[in-house]
Amino acid sequence: xxxxxxxxxxxxxxxxxxxxxxxxxxxxxxxxxxxxxxxxxxxxxxxxxxxxxxxxxxxxxxxxxxxxxxxxxxxxxxxxxxxxxxxxxxxxxxxxxxxxxxxxxxxxxxxxxxxxxxxxxxxxxxxxxxxxxxxxxxxxxxxxxxxxxxxxxxxxxxxxxxxxxxxxxxxxxxxxxxxxxxxxxxxxxxxxxxxxxxxxxxxxxxxxxxxxxxxxxxxxxxxxxxxxxxxxxxxxxxxxxxxxxxxxxxxxxxxxxxxxxxxxxxxxxxxxxxxxxxxxxxxxxxxxxxxxxxxxxxxxxxxxxxxxxxxxxxxxxxxxxxxxxxxxxxxxxxxxxxxxxxxxxxxxxxxxxxxxxxxxxxxxxxxxxxxxxxxxxxxxxxxxxxxxxxxxxxxxxxxxxxxxxxxxxxxxxxxxxxxxxxxxxxxxxxxxxxxxxxxxxxxxxxxxxxxxxxxxxxxxxxxxxxxxxxxxxxxxxxxxx
Ligand code: ADP
Ligand code: MG
Numbered sequence: 075x076x077x078x079x080x081x082x083x084x085x086x087x088x089x090x091x092x093x094x095x096x097x098x099x100x101x102x103x104x105x106x107x108x109x110x111x112x113x114x115x116x117x118x119x120x121x122x123x124x125x126x127x128x129x130x131x132x133x134x135x136x137x138x139x140x141x142x143x144x145x146x147x148x149x150x151x152x153x154x155x156x157x158x159x160x161x162x163x164x165x166x167x168x169x170x171x172x173x174x175x176x177x178x179x180x181x182x183x184x185x186x187x188x189x190x191x192x193x194x195x196x197x198x199x200x201x202x203x204x205x206x207x208x209x210x211x212x213x214x215x216x217x218x219x220x221x222x223x224x225x226x227x228x229x230x231x232x233x234x235x236x237x238x239x240x241x242x243x244x245x246x247x248x249x250x251x252x253x254x255x256x257x258x259x260x261x262x263x264x265x266x267x268x269x270x271x272x273x274x275x276x277x278x279x280x281x282x283x284x285x286x287x288x289x290x291x292x293x294x295x296x297x298x299x300x301x302x303x304x305x306x307x308x309x310x311x312x313x314x315x316x317x318x319x320x321x322x323x324x325x326x327x328x329x330x331x332x333x334x335x336x337x338x339x340x341x342x343x344x345x346x347x348x349x350x351x352x353x354x355x356x357x358x359x360x361x362x363x364x365x366x367x368x369x370x371x372x373x374x375x376x377x378x379x380x381x382x383x384x385x386x387x388x389x390x391x392x393x394x395x396x397x398x399x400x401x402x403x404x405x406x407x408x409x410x411x412x413x414x415x416x417x418x419x420x421x422x423x424x425x426x427x428x429x430x431x432x433x434x435x436x437x438x439x440x441x442x443x444x445x446x447x448x449x450x451x452x453x454x455x456x457x458x459x460x461x462x463x464x465x466x467x468x469x470x471x472x473x474x475x476x477x478x479x480x481x482x483x484x485x486x487x488x489x490x491x492x493x494x495x496x497x498x499x500x501x502x503x504x505x506x507x508x509x510x511x512x513x514x515x516x517x518x519x520x521x522x523x524x525x526x527x528x529x530x531x532x533x534x535x536x537x538x539x540x541x542x543x544x545x546x547x548x549x550x551x552x553x554x555x
Pocket of ligand 2: 084
């Protein structure tokens with residue numbers, strides 16, 4: 075049987091406003107428990123929420139970023155349920171009239187562009203947090219998070235694999251960071267994903283019954299959780315059982331999903347418009363002002379990188395995944411006199427590799443774009459070889475000098491391009507390896523390649539890597555005959 079996978083994502087994004095969505099308390103992460111929860115966040119009797127304008131502006135920025143129909147008039151509603159971290163007994167959210175309507179985002183999977191439709195995005199408040207670890211036999215409640223503004227982004231069930239779901243989540247992550255509406259920090263809970271998954275027979279029109287994996291907090295886990303859920307659903311159906319709608323949790327330790335509650339147990343939220351809040355009516359002037367300030371977004375930037383720098387699609391995709399990384403690339407190309415592909419190679423291999431190893435963010439990179447560009451220039455004008463370039467890169471990374479030039483100078487790394495000097499090195503290698511020279515000269519053409527490499531290696535070695543490799547090759551061929 076051939077199964078088709080159907081996935082829709084609900085992504086919660088914490089907006090980076092300084093204060094909460096309906097109160098003036100701070101949203102800063104990591105404060106001592108319950109020091110950032112005001113009477114409004116606690117839902118004390120008699121208090122009134124006041125809407126944070128920045129949260130509205132952030133939602134509008136997002137709406138424009140996905141080419142959405144904006145909800146010119148949106149309404150806050152109360153979503154009623156009981157939970158210890160929700161002292162009001164209801165969450166303020168949006169139901170019938172969200173602030174962002176239908177839009178879309180383009181993702182790239184296996185070098186193909188696919189459009190994912192977005193159903194809606196609405197504003198709501200985050201709940202507090204239950205803390206289970208620090209208290210034996212008890213649960214602590216931290217209400218600092220209560221009232222933090224959230225944008226919930228709901229996709230259409232347009233994804234057809236875990237890979238597409240991850241590409242979509244990454245595209246949303248890049249977009250919110252480009253728009254500067256959230257830091258997108260998944261480890262701190264600034265972006266959380268609910269993954270709705272169902273399967274159906276290939277060719278079938280009706281969707282299968284979905285199960286929703288709650289609160290997945292890394293790209294890696296999105297992929298693993300969805301794949302394990304797909305396997306489970308296929309197994310159920312092929313064993314003759316039916317899938318029942320349910321909310322499930324993913325356990326990374328067992329790589330399995332486990333039902334949390336079924337549809338029958340699902341809450342009836344008794345939504346109704348919040349009488350304490352007026353409908354939000356968007357001002358056309360404000361929308362246009364925000365539109366005019368939008369930065370170049372990842373999809374457009376990617377296209378420009380391919381077109382203007384002649385980069386392969388893969389490179390462009392990696393480089394635009396983060397706005398600061400893209401800026402770093404462009405600054406490097408500029409410093410490297412337009413050498414785009416070398417800049418891309420160095421950044422993807424060496425810079426990202428070293429940042430990864432040291433768990434450093436590109437914004438804190440020890441090597442600057444100007445330094446990297448300078449290094450590329452010295453390789454391009456043959457002052458040093460690519461191999462020595464790696465050494466200079468490491469030295470720059472370690473702060474051993476202010477520029478590639480300085481390091482090349484102080485460490486004496488300049489490439490030897492004087493043919494007389496290189497010839498002398500070759501002569502010494504030939505003199506030291508008479509047997510190999512004899513074998514080489516006796517060998518058939520087809521067998522010479524590897525033997526030739528031996529001589530190149532020896533010459534490079536006696537030159538301490540500094541001989542110009544092109545010249546070494548050329549002169550060696552002449553000398554060996
Ligand atoms: P609810 O309001 O109950 O959460 P929605 O209709 O809003 O349900 O859907 C929530 C998410 O589930 C959306 O992202 C949607 O694309 C996705 N979804 C809906 N039906 C399916 C399905 N059969 N398979 C996979 N995903 C689905
Ligand atoms: Mg939902």
